[in-house]
Amino acid sequence: MTSTASTAPPGLLVFQPKPDRPPPLQTVGVVGWLRNNLFNGWYNSLLTILILLLLVKVVPPLFSWALFDAVWTGGRDACTAGNDGACWVFVADKFRVLMVGMYPAEHLTRPILAGILFVVLSALSIFRLFSARKLVLLWVVGTAGCFWLINGGWGLTVVDQSLWGGLMLSLGLAVIGIMVSIPLGILLALGRYSQLSVIRALCVGIIEPIRGVPLITILFMASVMLPLFLPVGMEINNMLRVQIGIILFSAAYMAEVVRGGLQAIPAGQYDAAKSLGLNYWKTTVLVVLPQALRHVIPSMINRCIALFKDTSLVIIVGLLDFLGMTRASIQDPNWLGFDAEAYVFCAFVYWVICFSMSRYGRSLERQGGNE
């Protein structure tokens, strides 16, 4: 019974596996990669060469403009001394308004502290130093802390919200928008599957109209029309109205994203949970949502990125966010003619933030796929 190769009965052929050989040169290494990806067929080869030519034409001038010929120090005059490069002095001069808007200079440490807190929170999330549950808690507490620092009250001087602006405002609107709209979107999505037709109708009645109009419309309505509906004497400030508009808009989209995840849960999961005696809420929170949300993390991150970029639309209701401040800066009569620098800087900051979010989403995706 325990016969191995050595004790095989005589007369049988002995199987000898062939040794492994290296693959042919064309399929591996640099040569193989080039062959497979850039020069596979005359059409791709032509495209590769054209694109290479284009890059050679465009990239070096771009680099010399942005880095090598750029003016990094000095004042306004350094830039007008017949230089071809970018004038980053301009961005440095406008840096404060770009970051925090008209926030009073004597309280500047507060938004700086809030910014540090924000960066720390982001780092904790990126390096996953805590469990998901603790991270959520940290973000809620941390964001509340940032808001207190920036807004004031409870011992701090209150800074009027009409003075807020710049990147601080963009990030604030986006972070609060994301943090409130995700749970709200989850509730709306669950409501769509409710046994009670009233709740179902209510949720569809909220989601569909909001998804049917552009964010600009919602911001206008929140800013201009909402006050008309409010009872006399009750006032909500513009910032809060805009924030509510952003939250509702984002929640409607989040709801649809979550719905996709809910649809991916097999009916057997509900059966199993029910048969173990779990009620609706325990089944939903402990069995269904953890699985559904894992499915939709990539789309959710996409929504977050879109939302962050969409906050730039608040300019039309008179708030000066990061992009708004960029546009305001280039109209400064002391600094005319530096539009390119302003927009390149603005785009670069947006890109860094969005790209980080996207990479973070990817890593979450990979982590979720391991289990």
Add this chain to the structure above:
Amino acid sequence: MSNATKRNGDQGAQAPVIQMRDVNKWFGNFHVLKDINLDVARGERIVICGPSGSGKSTLIRCINRLEIHESGTIIVDGIELTRNMKHIHKVRRQTGMVFQDFNLFPHMTILENLIFAPMWVHRIPRNRAEKIARQYLERVRIPDQAGKYPGQLSGGQQQRAAIARSLCMNPRIMLFDEPTSALDPEMIKEVLDVMVELAREGMTMICVTHEMGFARTVADRVVFMDSGEIVEQADPETFFSGARYDRTHLFLKQIL
């Protein structure tokens, strides 16, 4: 004969633990269960068989109200199944169910799957729930899989984990819906062994299965269903050798 005496005995000593009276159910216009009458005594082992689509799954899913019957009464351990959610949860807590495709929770490890319901439904503290869970994993012979995720186990191991998950809730009745139908042949036996053991310990079991060997070894009664009706029921010996209906003969000929 043996059926008759059993029924008399039940009425004398204790009421049946499951009692289905004139149960009817429809899916839309489709009449899926027709006048079902079924009594199950405590400790009784029942095998339900019948062609695909005859309503076997629907019948046992009515017993823990995963499906809602439209007419008739179902009483489980003295509790009638109505819209009363409290009663439904009570019945579900004492009724374990094992499904054809396991339905383990894929985002939890095997151990977490097992302690989940005891902790959240029975409010048992974690360390005690874990102790119980490990005992049951031992019993279904996969003690070393506790830390793995369901996706990392073979079908047979997953199904045994699912059985253990049900047992952790300390149920009085176990419902099995074709527990071996999704398994490769070499894994069927390891699951059936666990079920036979459970039967030997006196668990009340209703088992939808086409494993006639299992029916012969452990069943007190075999129930044959077709087109939403119970065609006939008898103890295994009578059922396999002297079924009274042509439909039953045809079915047995096809699967044996």
